[in-house]
Amino acid sequence: MRKFLAIYSRELRYYFRSITAYAVISIFLVLSGYFFFSIFRFYNVLSLQAIKNNDFSGNLNLVDGVMRPVMGNISVILLILLPLLTMRLIAEEKKQGTFELLLTLPVSDPAVVAGKYLSALTVYAVMLAATLLYPVLLMVFADPEIPPVLSGYLGLFLMGASFIAIGTFFSSLTSNQLIAGVSTFGVSLLFLIIGWAAPLAGPVMSAVLSELSFLVHFESFSKGVIDTKDITYYLFLTGFFIFLTLRSLESARWRS
Amino acid sequence: MIQVEDLSKFYGSVQAVSGLSFEVKKGEVLGFLGPNGAGKTTTMKMLTCYLPPSSGRATIFGFDIMKDSMEVRKRTGYLPEKSPLYTDMRVGEYLAFVARLRGVPGDRISSSVEMSVEACGLGSVFVKSIGHLSKGFQQRVGIAQAIIHDPELLILDEPTIGLDPKQIIDIRRLITNLGKDRTVILSSHILPEVNQVCGRVIILDKGRLVAVDTPDNLREKLRKFRVTFVTAASSGGNVGTQDILGGIGGVTGVRETAREKDASTFRIESAPDRDLRNEIAVRLVSAGVPLFELRSEEMSLEDIFIQLVTEEKN
Numbered sequence: 279m280r281k282f283l284a285i286y287s288r289e290l291r292y293y294f295r296s297i298t299a300y301a302v303i304s305i306f307l308v309l310s311g312y313f314f315f316s317i318f319r320f321y322n323v324l325s326l327q328a329i330k331n332n333d334f335s336g337n338l339n340l341v342d343g344v345m346r347p348v349m350g351n352i353s354v355i356l357l358i359l360l361p362l363l364t365m366r367l368i369a370e371e372k373k374q375g376t377f378e379l380l381l382t383l384p385v386s387d388p389a390v391v392a393g394k395y396l397s398a399l400t401v402y403a404v405m406l407a408a409t410l411l412y413p414v415l416l417m418v419f420a421d422p423e424i425p426p427v428l429s430g431y432l433g434l435f436l437m438g439a440s441f442i443a444i445g446t447f448f449s450s451l452t453s454n455q456l457i458a459g460v461s462t463f464g465v466s467l468l469f470l471i472i473g474w475a476a477p478l479a480g481p482v483m484s485a486v487l488s489e490l491s492f493l494v495h496f497e498s499f500s501k502g503v504i505d506t507k508d509i510t511y512y513l514f515l516t517g518f519f520i521f522l523t524l525r526s527l528e529s530a531r532w533r534s
Numbered sequence: 535m536i537q538v539e540d541l542s543k544f545y546g547s548v549q550a551v552s553g554l555s556f557e558v559k560k561g562e563v564l565g566f567l568g569p570n571g572a573g574k575t576t577t578m579k580m581l582t583c584y585l586p587p588s589s590g591r592a593t594i595f596g597f598d599i600m601k602d603s604m605e606v607r608k609r610t611g612y613l614p615e616k617s618p619l620y621t622d623m624r625v626g627e628y629l630a631f632v633a634r635l636r637g638v639p640g641d642r643i644s645s646s647v648e649m650s651v652e653a654c655g656l657g658s659v660f661v662k663s664i665g666h667l668s669k670g671f672q673q674r675v676g677i678a679q680a681i682i683h684d685p686e687l688l689i690l691d692e693p694t695i696g697l698d699p700k701q702i703i704d705i706r707r708l709i710t711n712l713g714k715d716r717t718v719i720l721s722s723h724i725l726p727e728v729n730q731v732c733g734r735v736i737i738l739d740k741g742r743l744v745a746v747d748t749p750d751n752l753r754e755k756l757r758k759f760r761v762t763f764v765t766a767a768s769s770g771g772n773v774g775t776q777d778i779l780g781g782i783g784g785v786t787g788v789r790e791t792a793r794e795k796d797a798s799t800f801r802i803e804s805a806p807d808r809d810l811r812n813e814i815a816v817r818l819v820s821a822g823v824p825l826f827e828l829r830s831e832e833m834s835l836e837d838i839f840i841q842l843v844t845e846e847k848n
């Protein structure tokens with residue numbers, strides 16, 4: 279546990295000492311802020327029209343009209359930004375030669391992986407928490423339902439946790455950060471859009487594909503529904519890639 | 535303390551180490567000597583539990599490197615060939631980090647950092663960022679990291695590579711000091727280094743053990759012929775000096791290696807069991823050739839090394 283903490287705090291210090299964390303967090307805030315306010319404005323226009331015409335106002339609410347589209351967009355931003363956080367985790371150590379030291383110290387592989395994974399997850403939690411500003415602003419000016427916002431955030435957190443696990447795994451495969459980052463992006467994108475193929479596939483395949491999709495499982499979170507099935511999906515995916523990372527560290531010893 | 539039996543390592547189809555067996559006793563300073571690609575680094579990576587052997591076994595302090603790798607790792611300090619430094623960290627911070635991972639108890643971390651900073655002369659750069667240090671200081675930080683938990687065994691892979699001559703002398707002195715109260719294995723492809731620092735040498739070539747002994751014994755054992763240098767007038771009367779020397783019983787070869795205005799230096803090879811200096815002097819003087827210098831040459835480890843390695847090829 280002490281060893282895990284030593285690695286975890288070193289990694290966190292690295293993120294906040296280099297510009298990585300600040301760069302990623304501020305880009306994230308700017309982009310999500312942009313989406314938030316443009317969608318909010320679009321929603322305003324829609325609701326003004328609705329008031330004028332006095333018709334489809336029944337369908338219009340802040341959660342469906344603002345928070346859900348914003349969260350959908352945030353998931354795409356995460357797809358691009360999280361690999362930037364995770365690509366260095368193990369690849370950089372391999373490049374620098376510190377990996378060999380790490381693996382010859384009396385530290386277990388799970389402590390190494392947990393320290394690294396959780397440090398990236400912490401940075402992500404910080405950056406996600408910073409965007410809570412937007413729903414708070416929304417509360418000042420309007421009266422959104424709180425639960426869907428909270429469940430949406432839970433969904434985003436779990437989705438990011440899976441992206442980070444995928445990123446940790448690819449970072450353990452190579453000493454080239456760029457390759458690690460691009461593979462993470464590719465595989466995460468696949469998980470995000472795999473549901474699109476569902477309507478084209480046969481009945482069984484279609485069910486499998488949508489079960490695998492990030493977006494399908496995110497859907498209920500953004501509606502304010504917390505389903506254990508969806509939570510299990512993200513936790514399983516995260517655990518699976520962490521497991522693969524551990525295997526990859528082990529086989530790094532066997533192969534190289 | 536270390537027992538290595540028939541250790542081999544393949545990288546795919548490339549055999550980097552083949553059938554290596556040797557022992558290391560407590561308190562010894564052992565050198566791995568060999569040209570690049572001899573398998574020194576690979577052997578060290580196996581001993582430090584970074585790479586598993588393809589076959590064979592090794593025990594350190596009685597612990598198997600595969601089965602009890604944690605126990606081995608706890609008691610060993612290791613400086614990999616590629617320096618294992620987090621360049622974004624400060625020296626003190628890095629050493630404390632490694633100490634923590636080494637399992638040094640919380641209340642002893644600052645004292646062990648102090649100890650290794652002291653031993654490696656890092657006081658002046660304690661708060662500097664490792665990335666900003668010179669190569670020599672970085673290498674010292676690497677060594678400081680390896681001794682932070684006061685290990686019984688220290689494994690150093692080419693500790694002086696890439697350093698300037700003054701830094702090399704410093705590091706060798708440091709290793710000599712460290713070797714006084716612990717077991718050290720170091721690798722090098724530089725002979726004088728091993729000669730100076732190590733009590734025993736293992737010569738490796740192409741993954742095989744070619745020889746193992748003290749530097750002195752190696753020199754003795756491997757002496758194929760004795761070399762004597764003579765500086766004398768180029769000729770005495772009408773007989774060339776070279777011919778006189780060649781005519782002495784037991785001499786197997788004479789070669790002129792330098793010529794000055796009225797004197798030449800000859801390199802004489804003869805059987806290893808007889809010292810010919812006396813006879814050479816008598817012959818030259820009786821032939822009326824002025825003799826300026828006569829000395830017997832020890833075979834350098836360099837010669838031994840080249841000899842061993844080429845012999846292995848034939």
Ligand SMILES: Nc1ncnc2c1ncn2[C@@H]1O[C@H](COP(=O)(O)OP(=O)(O)O)[C@@H](O)[C@H]1O
Nearest residue numbers: 534545548550569570571572573574575576577
């Ligand atoms: N990771 C690796 N993959 C494939 N071959 C390797 C690897 N590391 C070393 N080798 C090969 O193994 C042999 C021994 O290398 P090494 O142990 O580094 O020798 P040394 O340290 O004595 O220079 C060399 O032929 C080298 O090319």
Ligand SMILES: [Mg+2]
Nearest residue numbers: 574575615692
């Ligand atoms: Mg080497």
